[in-house]
Amino acid sequence: MKPVYILSDNIISSLGFTTAENILSLEKGTIGIRTVNDPALYPGPVQLSLVDTDQLNVKFSEVLAIHAKKNPPESFTRLEKFFIISIHNGLKSHPVAPGNPRTLLVISTTKGNINLLENQYKIMFSHHRLYLWELGNIVAKFFGFSNPPIIISNACISGVVAIMTASRFLQSGAYDHAVVTGGDIASEFVISGFQSFQAISPEPCKPFDLNRTGLSLGEGCGTMVLSTHPGNTGAPCIRVAGAATTNDANHISGPSRTGEELGGAIRKAMLQAMVTPMEVGYISAHGTATPFNDEMESKAIEFSKLSAVPVNSFKGYWGHTLGAAGIVESVAATSSLRNNFLYRSAGFETPGVPAALNVVTVNQPAELKICLKTASGFGGCNAAILYQKD
Amino acid sequence: MADATQQSFIRKIKMDRIITSYSHLHDNKVIVNGRLIFYQENILKFADFVKTVFKQEQIVYPRFYKMDAISKLGFLAVELVLKEQTIDGYDRDTVGVVLCNSSSSLETDIAHNDTIKDRTAYFPSPSVFVYTLPNIVIGEVCIKNKIKGENAFLISESFNGRLLCDYVDELFNSKRVDACLCGWVEVLGNNCNALMVLVENQDDEKVNKSPGFNPVIFNEENLNFIMKHN
The missing domain is CATH 3.40.47.10 (Thiolase/Chalcone synthase)
Known part of the structure; x- marks a missing residue:
């Protein structure tokens, strides 16, 4: 491949x-x-x-x-x-x-x-x-x-x-x-x-x-x-290391109550990338701020043994951009990888999801190699993609 | 010599992927695995067409009546395919659903737009709005059949067997799916056309070995043939 x-x-x-x-x-x-x-x-x-x-x-x-x-x-x-x-x-x-x-x-x-x-x-x-x-x-x-x-x-x-x-x-x-x-x-x-x-x-x-x-x-x-050819810009090379989609098979407008299916997409993407939870340095979550989405996502992250990994959502900055979201947020997340820098999750003050998350509360430098981007949507669909800096 | 061996090996993998069941619903006709199971001389409205087939096939699923047109059509097409060939042998997260159409959810988009175009009668409804995405039909199919694997909805001007084959072949080649429902689901007004196929690996022990249909190779030519002649 x-x-x-x-x-x-x-x-x-x-x-x-x-x-x-x-x-x-x-x-x-x-x-x-x-x-x-x-x-x-x-x-x-x-x-x-x-x-x-x-x-x-x-x-x-x-x-x-x-x-x-x-x-x-x-x-x-x-x-x-x-x-x-x-x-x-x-x-x-x-x-x-x-x-x-x-x-x-x-x-x-x-x-x-x-x-x-x-x-x-x-x-x-x-x-x-x-x-x-x-x-x-x-x-x-x-x-x-x-x-x-x-x-x-x-x-x-x-x-x-x-x-x-x-x-x-x-x-x-x-x-x-x-x-x-x-x-x-x-x-x-x-x-x-x-x-x-x-x-x-x-x-x-x-x-x-x-x-x-x-x-x-x-x-x-x-x-x-x-x-398939790395650029010769001198900047660190970032690869798409693995990706997968799953379906909740549960509800067309509400996410899974357990997060297992988004967890399944994360597991499959990590398997393809041959990456363990320990190696993931940062998660750019879907984080829409609806009560159910964020709840589900926290469970999926816990299910994937990624609870300690710094996580943010970019939606507090430019909202939910729908068909653009997966791409603009991937671009922002890979900028974090490239610059070794994590951005505050705008709008977050008090933890409010059932499974503990390590939400980024202040802008900070961080040595990053691998990041995970997640997304979920109507129709019960989930997606996870991993980016890796070589 | 090594090259020739490798090439024939690759070809064999491709040969091994088969359509084990299919349905085609269009022009008041329903064909399942080469058999005409429904035909109506008088032109039916879309809603009557799908309802009549749903009843004839004695499918019990009250949710069906809540669905929009594309979801009804796609749901029905999948039920007819799976009636003939079960996917019970598979882990449900290894079964994929890849669908395609031309008009996305335009039919339902117009219905939602009708609820907001008049400010004195402004009644947008969540039960209509939720169907203004083409992939909701995938959600409906997955809910009914507990399918949890790869899913994607693609848009193409007209039926594109090549695109579907390329997408689904890649899912099989990279071992992301063991079985995949794949097809075209288009409704606009009373015109509808749904072609649904179940794709499996011939040598997979999980394949139901007594299908009611002699499987054909999953490729662009066969998809186009079913679309044109069945």
């Missing part, structure tokens, strides 16, 4: 348009979740982490100008702009050619261009744009990818599944390089749905805290450029 290295990456969130901007915000402790009063998104005030629209359009014009030769003038949706800027930034520092037949594009999203169901967009964009494969075609065509993209839509584990899928096709030798990108926008569709579940916290979310009352929604996009 071929090793799979992370060559470069990107995060677009409320905290910036590059990985560096986002990591700097984590270092400073800046939180991107705010009270938003926008009738286009929800009839009342709601906590959201939003990408700045003016900045988005400026950045997009810059990217468009660079690619203008290949692309006739066309309108792009908010999400398409996310993907295009993120891939552009992800590819900037590394010469992986989209047109190379050995390069694969994997896209993760839960809802794609779902805002196009709203009347205001119906005249601007063709109904076809609602189809996730059409979204994929638009992104692939923009950069001239020669292979049709693989599109993953698997609820909140989509991003991790996308990285895992790309890694597997690289490990098996089917491709040499992969661009993995995941994104979702904040939409009335999704906000109203989570509100109907009474799952949205009235203040910025507080993962693993005693007083957590729900999640905060966010929007964003993340990109990882993977290759």
Whole structure:
């Protein structure tokens, strides 16, 4: 099996348009979740982490100008702009050619261009744009990818599944390089749905805290450029060492009560990576801050004998970015590996989960070699992925 | 010489992966392992089609009536496959489910959107919203059959046997699954098309050795053949 290295990456969130901007915000402790009063998104005030629209359009014009030769003038949706800027930034520092037949594009999203169901967009964009494969075609065509993209839509584990899928096709030798990108926008569709579940916290979310009352929604996009050839950037090489998914087979909207199934995904990922619990130095948890998710996750971590390992959730900074979450959080987690630095789990004050966790409460340096990223979602799905620094 | 041996060895592994049971539901027809088990001359609405087949097959599962269209269709397709070939011999965390379609959950997305487009009648409902993700059908299938292994939902413009084979082959090659349900589950309006296959390793002792169907090799050609001609 071929090793799979992370060559470069990107995060677009409320905290910036590059990985560096986002990591700097984590270092400073800046939180991107705010009270938003926008009738286009929800009839009342709601906590959201939003990408700045003016900045988005400026950045997009810059990217468009660079690619203008290949692309006739066309309108792009908010999400398409996310993907295009993120891939552009992800590819900037590394010469992986989209047109190379050995390069694969994997896209993760839960809802794609779902805002196009709203009347205001119906005249601007063709109904076809609602189809996730059409979204994929638009992104692939923009950069001239020669292979049709693989599109993953698997609820909140989509991003991790996308990285895992790309890694597997690289490990098996089917491709040499992969661009993995995941994104979702904040939409009335999704906000109203989570509100109907009474799952949205009235203040910025507080993962693993005693007083957590729900999640905060966010929007964003993340990109990882993977290759079977290590880059020669001089920076430490980080590999995708193992990954797995499982299903709770229990409930479509509530997580397992025992955490055994997420524990199963962690066990399978560690087995593939040939890593023992003792070797895992850090966990980037799903940590949505809903009462049940965090409870389940604490049990899964205990079940996997990882209770002593430092753990954080990035959702306290930029909220739950759905189809982007698995990728943006993996990028942040691998930045921790690269920089030997752990970020405080924003929103956490008082331990509030049944199984003890070692939640990171202050930013701190730490010698790191292996980190675990977990995710769980509707439909009872769980995913675990391990990153290892060589 | 060594190369030739290795190549034939690799080919043998590929040959050994078989479809041991399949179902295909489309155009008022239901075909299971080459047999037409349901056909209705008059065009049925989707809801009536799946309900009639559900009743004819005497499946007892009250949860079925709560499901959205894709979940009903995928659930039914899996029940028909597993009626013919049991997966009882497997540890449930070694059984995978990999599904694909074109319109994701668009049918149910429109239903949820209808509950929020009018501010004077704003009634988003969790029981609709939860189905606005395509992988919920995988959750339903896993709940019914206690399947806990690898799961993934992929999106493709049209039926793509190659994508499904590539994805599932990799799961078998890397020993992540011993058996896998794999298929296409598409519903939009009254048009539906579901193709579900059970993939197993021929030489695995856990395979039920008296299936009601003469297994065929699991590959792109056979998936496309079933889709076109059955």
